[in-house]
Amino acid sequence: MSAAQHSSFVRPNQLVGRRSLLKGLGIGAVALAGAPLLAACGGGSSSSSNSLTFGSGSSDDVPKRAYEAVIAAFKSKTGNNVTANVVPHNDFQNKINTYLQGSPDDAFTWFAGYRMQYYAQKGLLASIDDVWDKIGGNFSDALKKASTGADGKKYLVPNYNYPWGFFYRKSLWQAKGYAEPKTFDELKALCATMKKDGLIPIGFADKDGWPAMGTFDYINMRLNGFQFHTDLCAHKESWDQKKVSDVFDTWKALLPYQDPAALGQTWQDAAGALAAKKTGMYLLGSFLTQQFTDPAILADIEFLPFPSIAVEGQESVEAPIDGLMLSKKGGQNQAARDFVNFIGTPEGQNAYYKVDTSNLPTAKGADTSSYSTLSKKLSETIANAKNLSQFFDRDALPAMASNVMIPALQSFIKDGSVDVKNLESQAKTLYAAQ
Structure with missing residues (x-):
């Protein structure tokens, strides 16, 4: 993180x-x-x-x-x-x-x-x-x-390690008749339906700065591929280019569906909202389930890999080690x-x-005999992935992640704007100093 x-x-x-x-x-x-x-x-x-x-x-x-x-x-x-x-x-x-x-x-x-x-x-x-x-x-x-x-x-x-993806309560989705989205367009349509149903479609929390990086990573990998994610983190690719702008433009479509209280709450807060069925789904790592101490709620949790957008389907999985x-x-x-x-x-x-x-x-x-149905699915998701990313702030220069990316993403969440030229300018300075 x-x-x-x-x-x-x-x-x-x-x-x-x-x-x-x-x-x-x-x-x-x-x-x-x-x-x-x-x-x-x-x-x-x-x-x-x-x-x-x-x-x-x-x-x-x-x-x-x-x-x-x-x-x-x-x-x-x-x-x-x-x-x-x-x-x-x-x-x-x-x-x-x-x-x-x-x-x-x-x-x-x-x-x-x-x-x-x-x-x-x-x-x-x-x-x-x-x-x-x-x-x-x-x-x-x-x-x-x-x-x-x-x-x-x-x-x-x-x-x-633990995969990132959408987590949701099976009983809620069954009651509402929701189907798992396979594509980004299907995800947006589901979010619109959830909003009409009075839910916050996507639980979100970024008070601590790092959780939003998971959304950025997935949209970036789904649009531009795993290698571009890796190269961007290493500053082998420029931030001031259309591929990066496209990530934020694509993300904008989800902003109306993400929890508007995101910047004021921790991931634990958002986990509680998912447990209470106030949110339809929540994009985070599987450590999310640590918060569900009620066995009935834990047994009701399902995992959905991030839907495909363009270049590589769902081949890449964010699974930090x-x-x-x-x-x-x-x-x-x-x-x-x-x-x-x-x-x-x-x-x-x-x-x-x-x-x-x-x-x-x-x-x-290691003993897998006690794996729950959810753990088996998480394990299979990692095993079947062609590429495993670590997470932006683990793949990138520490100062870039903390001093540049966190405030940039929080600003984007707040008003939907981002200055990729400024990101590139700061990246040049930081990476050149290493």
Whole structure:
């Protein structure tokens, strides 16, 4: 997700009273720091050979408990202790640059793609080729490639991935007689019908800046193809061209159908509206289902791949890969290497999935026997895709995603206007500085 490169930190003593810094988890020797800002986590490599620190941006309840389960399983298997520092998701991303240059944890949660390669090139990560020598057989070639830096070394162990698409409640669609749209024209027609029926056709939330990137990515890939998406993110293609303008012009057709409160609500807010049947569908990643704690609602959720528009049908799927990496300091800690190795095994990923079923394990041999009908469909969607994109702010330069794209998309959502010449001017400056 998005990562504005802010450098300001809240001092730990300013946090006292807002939230206790340490909370017992009831899982052995693990301590969980719930500090609201990244400044409160970190501390570098543990001095003990059988302990490590783990920085996590998985702060929502379900993924937080899933990593607690992984840590407990790791401790049971190895006897190693893990001190986990959990930071609110957006704060973790927004502070990652300064975090890695300060006193980072040994291991930490992060993403595949350019966001991994960028910090590897800055010399802020430890390569883990030795770990991959042990677990490499557990992953597909696509996952291996996504975990590899520009220097050819491995820096990430994938834990899970999750497709983006439209999610909706089956019972609502059945009651209204809605059919799944296969094309963009069918999508627009369905939205018009939903609006007449008193629904907000497309749930939408962009208070945090990053969710709108998913819509941009899909329309761009459906209009211009996967390679153009990749090249635009790398600034091998210009922003000041008709292909980019066409993306926004096509998107304009959906603006009247998207939640008008988008800029003031989080993705969790929009998930609640979908659960309450106030919205007809919602474009987001499958982590959306973490919010549905009522089994009846979760069982009522269906997934719809983004409809085709022009060049490639539905061949490309936005399916970001999340996993674990080691900081430069953490690379000196064998316990930390053992920890990222563990998450690359079926055993480690099974421990995670038992708690968080919204994300799909990436390791071959992981237990899929408990997959729900929805999980099976999500898995098949990824397996059948010819191309997997990571997500704009993972495929692009961090500063381009955070400092340029977020305000541009939020402005577009507000009034339907965008200045592609300005986007290109800023892109030239930022990419030239790398």
